[in-house]
Amino acid sequence: MATLRHRNGTAVDLLPFCIAGRSPEAHVRLSSSTASFEHAAFHFLEERWYVRDLSSRNGTYVNGSPIPAGARVALAQGDLVRFGDPREEWRVERMAPRPTSDHPHLVETSAVQRRVDLDEITLHFRTSPDEKDISVAFSIQGEASRAQLRARTGFRVLLYLARARLEDREREVPAHEEGWRPRAQILEELALSKNRLSVEAHRIRHLFEKHGVRDASMLIEYRRGSDTLRLGVASLDLDGWTQSPQP
Secondary structure, X not given: OOEEEEOOOOEEEOOOEEEEEOOOOOOEEOOOOOOXXXXXXXXXXXXEEEEEEOOOOOOXXXXXXXXXXXXXXXXXXXXXXXXXXXXXXXXXXXXXXXOOOOOXXXXXXXXXXXXXXXXXXXXXXXXXXXXXXXXXXXXXXXXXXXXXXXXXXXXXXXXXXXXXXXXXXXXXXXHHHOOOXXXXXXXXXXXXXXXXXXXXXXXXXXXXXXXXXXXXXXXXXXXXOOOEEEEOOOOEEEOOEEEOOOO
């Protein structure tokens, strides 16, 4: 396990995947107004602890060095992690090779038995005619295994972003621009508050992490400077609308 200790003495034991931010759902709660709602993510991967910046407004720093947006940096005992404001500086303590947590690393089902990256999977969506029921599964490309995910209200967000990628692909939008949508547009069309969207995004990322997806923090990507989001998976199967990105 690993423990983060704030400069004021507050200590938090990290989970194998958890979020640091101002969100009420964040495991490491930040109080500074300069911290983002979902500021950074902590992961335990392949016997090491990592921190990843989630395209935060004011950046994440390890020992004073900034982490590029979306990048993952390995942590060592004694490292200082700062979330934007110098008042949000935390020290890594009690680092152990394995986390002690009830949160599993591998899939909850027997379908997928190894950890995978987002670029290895295909997302499968199936919806009822009224779209009140949305099922989501993912398969590993080149393998027959599939993980069926338990229903979540946040699947509406995934479905919306999956359609955005497929619509742009049909219009032959360049791959690096494919699927990006303004946050304000997403909030309006899905009738969500900004807070609710952040909570749903956090829960969905956590769900995929529990199912063995290594870089689940990038499942819903955020582009700093334009306040736009997109789905971080390019290979999609949506009720018979199946497309993979062009090589």
